[in-house]
Amino acid sequence: MPPVVAPVIEPEKPKAKVKPIDRSQGVLRPVIVEELVGPDHKVRAIWELTGQLDLSGYYGKIQSQEGKAGSSAWNPQLLLSVWLYAYSEQVTSARYLSTLMEYEPGLMWLAGLGVVNYWTLNAFRSSHQEELSKLLAELLGVLSHEGLITLECVAHDGTKIQAQAGSDTFRRGKTLEKEILKAQELVVELERQEASGGSGNARRDAAQRRAARERNERMKLAAEELEKVRAAKKSEQERAEARVSLTEPESRNMKHGNNAIEPSYNVQISVDAEQKIIVGFCLTQSSSDSGCLQEAMEQVKETVGRYPEQSVADGGFTNQASIHDMNQSGIDFYGSLAEPEMRQAASMKAAGIDPAFGPSAFQVLTESKSLQCPAGKILEYVRQSKKGDTTYWQYQAESKDCGGCEYQKQCCPRPEKGRLVSIRMEENEEVAAFREKMKTEAAQQIYKKRGPVAEFPNAWIKEKLGIRKFRLRGMAKATTEALWGVLTYDVQQWIRLSWRPKVMAAVVGNGATQLA
Numbered sequence: 007m008p009p010v011v012a013p014v015i016e017p018e019k020p021k022a023k024v025k026p027i028d029r030s031q032g033v034l035r036p037v038i039v040e041e042l043v044g045p046d047h048k049v050r051a052i053w054e055l056t057g058q059l060d061l062s063g064y065y066g067k068i069q070s071q072e073g074k075a076g077s078s079a080w081n082p083q084l085l086l087s088v089w090l091y092a093y094s095e096q097v098t099s100a101r102y103l104s105t106l107m108e109y110e111p112g113l114m115w116l117a118g119l120g121v122v123n124y125w126t127l128n129a130f131r132s133s134h135q136e137e138l139s140k141l142l143a144e145l146l147g148v149l150s151h152e153g154l155i156t157l158e159c160v161a162h163d164g165t166k167i168q169a170q171a172g173s174d175t176f177r178r179g180k181t182l183e184k185e186i187l188k189a190q191e192l193v194v195e196l197e198r199q200e201a202s203g204g205s206g207n208a209r210r211d212a213a214q215r216r217a218a219r220e221r222n223e224r225m226k227l228a229a230e231e232l233e234k235v236r237a238a239k240k241s242e243q244e245r246a247e248a249r250v251s252l253t254e255p256e257s258r259n260m261k262h263g264n265n266a267i268e269p270s271y272n273v274q275i276s277v278d279a280e281q282k283i284i285v286g287f288c289l290t291q292s293s294s295d296s297g298c299l300q301e302a303m304e305q306v307k308e309t310v311g312r313y314p315e316q317s318v319a320d321g322g323f324t325n326q327a328s329i330h331d332m333n334q335s336g337i338d339f340y341g342s343l344a345e346p347e348m349r350q351a352a353s354m355k356a357a358g359i360d361p362a363f364g365p366s367a368f369q370v371l372t373e374s375k376s377l378q379c380p381a382g383k384i385l386e387y388v389r390q391s392k393k394g395d396t397t398y399w400q401y402q403a404e405s406k407d408c409g410g411c412e413y414q415k416q417c418c419p420r421p422e423k424g425r426l427v428s429i430r431m432e433e434n435e436e437v438a439a440f441r442e443k444m445k446t447e448a449a450q451q452i453y454k455k456r457g458p459v460a461e462f463p464n465a466w467i468k469e470k471l472g473i474r475k476f477r478l479r480g481m482a483k484a485t486t487e488a489l490w491g492v493l494t495y496d497v498q499q500w501i502r503l504s505w506r507p508k509v510m511a512a513v514v515g516n517g518a519t520q521l522a
């Protein structure tokens with residue numbers, strides 16, 4: 007019989023000892039406001055900078071006065087600093103910002119633990135456009151004084167930012183007329199109800215009347231904007247098809263980088279190449295950049311006090327008008343001008359014409375002011391046309407000649423009209439000189455600055471500051487919102503390039519002194 011072996015009993019392992027969590031307790035802790043943020047925290051920089059700016063325009067609008075009854079207003083320097091900090095942290099909602107003020111250390115330090123309600127924050131943000139523009143000019147003065155702006159070279163570009171409206175809010179004239187009528191009737195009806203005593207809830211009635219009046223005003227604005235849109239159309243049919251947004255009448259449908267067409271504004275931004283600081287900005291309703299360069303340079307002059315020495319912009323801005331405008335303003339302009347041959351090749355390809363039957367295949371008969379085609383037929387001069395910056399003389403073949411021609415398929419895919427040939431005439435002198443300048447290596451090197459300089463702030467404002475869609479409605483308020491983005495961007499550049507290096511040098515210096 008095998009021996010009986012007693013089982014080995016392992017000693018029980020003691021349970022791990024962890025700290026208990028007591029959520030039933032209440033604790034009062036002292037908060038030392040000054041220690042909420044470190045010495046190089048950006049709220050300190052923002053407060054220091056806003057303290058240097060002239061805020062008299064803001065203070066002048068405050069109705070509360072010392073020594074008189076009534077509560078004190080919030081300090082405009084605080085509201086300005088709070089919004090600059092909020093935008094730099096991608097916070098664009100006034101409600102969320104107000105909540106953040108209760109626990110976010112940077113905001114707690116700024117406001118000394120105070121909390122501003124969202125209504126006050128919203129009102130401060132959406133008004134004061136004039137003061138905000140002056141602040142940008144002042145800020146640029148500070149940056150210029152510190153050598154961060156030279157205006158030797160300014161790169162310019164536009165970016166589309168979605169308006170506070172959906173694509174489905176666009177209506178044609180007839181629908182708009184009905185909406186205007188409905189809005190007017192509602193205002194009259196609510197005023198009639200008010201005159202007869204109202205519903206008994208005065209506050210609600212007043213809110214309804216205010217909303218009806220605002221809608222009525224918006225419909226009137228929509229009618230005005232529709233006329234502007236119609237005036238820009240070429241044909242009667244296009245004018246009949248013209249539409250405008252009922253919720254954001256001043257916005258226009260614009261194509262974005264992802265090919266989506268959305269109600270938007272075109273934000274034009276000029277950037278000093280020295281340190282990529284924004285030195286000019288404006289908002290336009292035009293989806294095309296072609297006529298925006300001169301206005302942008304005027305903005306730079308207004309904000310900084312003078313035109314830049316050089317300006318650089320892409321092909322969207324480069325045309326005869328902008329070349330002429332820049333010459334007139336004494337600005338050395340660098341851009342991208344399409345070669346007429348390339349343009350002509352593209353239009354021939356679109357029309358299905360064989361490259362072998364291009365304009366060079368036709369012989370100019372100077373004496374008779376006509377052309378002779380490869381089949382020996384005569385094309386008569388019909389008109390002069392302008393495409394971009396170049397003048398062309400146009401000659402038309404007879405449809406019966408082209409219809410029965412052996413080269414018809416290659417030369418005139420639509421014989422019912424007869425082949426139309428455009429012969430390029432002499433180019434405008436300024437444009438020809440510009441084209442020659444852009445062929446030089448030096449000009450190409452300057453033009454290469456454009457992408458990295460001009461596109462960087464656009465991307466920053468959209469991606470880092472989160473302004474991809476305006477929160478505010480109306481062109482004036484959208485301009486103010488974009489201005490906040492531009493100011494925040496420039497303030498952050500100032501912190502990075504000027505304020506933080508000085509603070510860090512002081513901190514290191516203090517450390518070295520203590521060690522010594």
Ligand code: SF4
Binds near residue numbers: 379
């Ligand atoms: S298609 Fe017309 S223009 Fe062209 S070669 Fe023939 S006749 Fe001449």
